Amino acid sequence: xxxxxxxxxxxxxxxxxxxxxxxxxxxxxxxxxxxxxxxxxxxxxxxxxxxxxxxxxxxxxxxxxxxxxxxxxxxxxxxxxxxxxxxxxxxxxxxxxxxxxxxxxxxxxxxxxxxxxxxxxxxxxxxxxxxxxxxxxxxxxxxxxxxxxxxxxxxxxxxxxxxxxxxxxxxxxxxxxxxxxxxxxxxxxxxxxxxxxxxxxxxxxxxxxx
Numbered sequence: 028x029x030x031x032x033x034x035x036x037x038x039x040x041x042x043x044x045x046x047x048x049x050x051x052x053x054x055x056x057x058x059x060x061x062x063x064x065x066x067x068x069x070x071x072x073x074x075x076x077x078x079x080x081x082x083x084x085x086x087x088x089x090x091x092x093x094x095x096x097x098x099x100x101x102x103x104x105x106x107x108x109x110x111x112x113x114x115x116x117x118x119x120x121x122x123x124x125x126x127x128x129x130x131x132x133x134x135x136x137x138x139x140x141x142x143x144x145x146x147x148x149x150x151x152x153x154x155x156x157x158x159x160x161x162x163x164x165x166x167x168x169x170x171x172x173x174x175x176x177x178x179x180x181x182x183x184x185x186x187x188x189x190x191x192x193x194x195x196x197x198x199x200x201x202x203x204x205x206x207x208x209x210x211x212x213x214x215x216x217x218x219x220x221x222x223x224x225x226x227x228x229x230x231x232x233x234x235x236x237x
Contacts, residue, residue, distance in 0.1 A: 028055055032070070034069075035079070036085050063091070090182075108130075108131055128151075173235065184230060185236065188227050193207060
């Protein structure tokens with residue numbers, strides 16, 4: 028039996044996932060978390076095979092949570108769930124130690140396959156993400172500028188592109204405004220941009236925001 032813990036701040040999403048998994052004979056949900064703090068705490072205290080981790084939790088960024096969980100439990104299979112632009116976040120999640128990445132709009136059968144695959148010690152990515160990974164390997168010279176950003180810089184870019192203010196970004200990232208300003212300056216330099224308007228245009232052009 029594969030035991031699963033679900034970390035998602037939306038009760039309806041958690042209920043939906045439990046409903047899907049209740050229809051299987053070999054998977055059971057043994058725990059739930061609404062925040063990143065709870066997910067880290069449960070990962071340290073409870074034994075289970077797979078964690079379904081939402082990449083957008085209210086208190087901490089999912090990639091940062093993933094890194095902490097993998098530090099505490101290196102062998103735990105973590106399957107990231109997201110509504111975000113698939114290939115960019117998927118690649119960053121996999122680099123951070125995720126066993127797989129699944130868009131929340133995927134079919135229920137795909138979720139079951141993904142859980143079984145990562146529980147067996149394998150990686151899971153959709154055919155689309157697999158193609159993106161192949162493209163990166165085969166064409167490093169064509170890598171977009173935003174691929175050179177650190178996770179924090181990329182997160183800052185996405186918040187700016189979404190129209191959030193410096194204070195809002197500071198609150199979302201649990202960082203001081205000064206630190207966020209440093210990340211902004213770094214991403215501007217790496218992307219060869221000069222202001223927030225250009226950041227927004229860049230994000231839209233590269234389909235980094237919905």
